[in-house]
Amino acid sequence: MTDSKQVNLDAAARLSVAPMMDWTDRHCRYFHRLMSQQALLYTEMVTAPAVINGDRARLLDFDGAEHPVALQLGGSIPAELARATRIANDWGYDEVNLNVGCPSDRVQSGCFGAVLMKQPDLVAECVAAMQDASAVEVTVKCRIGVDEQDPAKALPQFLDAIVGAGVRRVTIHARMAWLQGLSPKQNRDVPPLDYDLVHAMKRAHPQLHISINGGIATLAEARKHLDAGLDGVMIGRAAYHTPAEVLLQADQLIYGSDHPPRSAVDVAHRMLPYIEAHLSGGGRLNQITRHILGLFAGRPGARGWKRVLSEGAHLDGAGPELIERALEEVTTRAA
Template identity: 55%
Template sequence: MEKERKSQIGVSRRFAIAPMIDWTDRHCRFFHRQLSRRALLYTEMVVADGIIHGDRERLLGFDEAEHPVALQLGGSDPDKLAEAVRAGNGFGYDEINLNVGCPSDRVQSGAFGACLMREPELVGACVAAMKSVSDVPVTVKCRIGVDDQDPEIALPALARAVSDAGADAIWVHARKAWLDGLSPKENRDIPPLDYDRVYRLKREFPNVFIGINGGIGNLNQALEHLNHVDGVMLGRAAYHNAALLADVDRKLFGLDVPETDWNAVCTTMMDYAENHLASGGRLGHVTRHMVGLFQGVRGARRYRQILSADAARPGAGPEVIAAAFAEIDFVDLGAAA
């Protein structure tokens, strides 16, 4: 069973949706799963200390429909990360990922995330500790370097350390992180992309899964990257224009799947929202992730208005989702695809 699970997750790694703080929560992932059955979904980064001391169901719980789903951890203490992995095992994640790329102030103050690019030996020790207790593959997501590091030295050094420790895959955001002088938002755009550096890493480590992330805007670009690396990860493009995910199974995985049944997506999300409301949640927890679904399609502006405004009104229920979908010209959507 474990061998089969590793094989399945390896296939799904061909296309992944990036972990994004405040965005890829369980409601977002459930929604994205309605659009692609095969894409690998990632949680937001969850800090190991939070798992050890906090509400594990709130931090780690997810719907079975989300599989395949990976848990991303933040931390730099091998023992604490191992304890967090044990907790993740109990929830049934398909993969555990270590964050070595986030540039936020919060992460820097905790001495993990992108600043770990400077300490490849420590990252290797973290991966080894995680592997020793994990029931599933352990992977790493990193940058090509930080601040004044030379990516020609820093990236291969990290890759060597984590592959020697047994990492099952390395995802590389093809930018440096500038921890001194740029905000986290600026770090997503300003440092120049260097896809060739990631391609070379694959040539240097031919037996290691190397995936690429950063600035990839559509599935045609994703296919081009797959000529050089093993997997492609989309972040903001997948979130803000989620309709592109409806073509992932066909274009990226070569599956003979039917056209997306948008009525079924609407019904499923209404049922999901109703259950969330019954458990004490708010409609906006669900609908905020759906606002960007129909970019560039007739009716999309009104669709966005309904989900943004009406969902926030007291007593709003799943019927808001139906009203929003009713504004979309699905003939135009098909033509745009």
């Protein structure tokens, strides 16, 4: 449990790292925070029943260095979401986000994710209940539409409903979700992107803080969306697979910081105390190293760095010395 800090979330949300299942756990977020002090970080989606009934320490604990950090919840029962939101507040999260974008029609104590695009009034009830239970901001992440919907009609109706319920910040993944015929993985790539529609929603709702998500891989692309009038950009897979390219200069290029960016080698060294603390608490090295394999992507020595970590981090007794050995692959090639 970590106290939330006073933070300007509107400013932080100029750049955010998307919530990604099995990827953006606490170790990943700590690693990302070493590269950007200002970007807004999101947890993996956690269902409201899991927060209420599950192992809260395992699901919700985070390091204080991760601020600003948001918890993303999945669910569609207002009372459950309100209870989970109260717990998130107690845990010290800076924001609570409702998932209306996950391309799954799975049901667990009610539907959740992108299928809720079909029920904007229910989503409005959910966020209203969450806001009543929360001292921190409640936000929404959605798609532009789902299945047979016409996005040009469905998205404005959806935004009207949640704005009417008090939402003032939303992230829009600029793709449809096709729940019939496409897998969740295919839904991240196959439906075409419609950035123009998201920009049109900003013009229609100038008071609404809108971040765009989907297919954005570089800071240069992010700047184009910001310069064109959007309030924020959320980057997912590129931030995970090529984190140094996306995050090392984010504070300078997105937030105007005059502090020099850290180097990737410096970030690797700064991970060592965190790794030592994790291991001393009974954790395993590969629980962390799986998130840092892409740190040197596209740079000399990247293959050796990844090979050393992939081959050794799962072994019993693997520790910080493996990171040092992997770094030699990088520094030797760069010399």
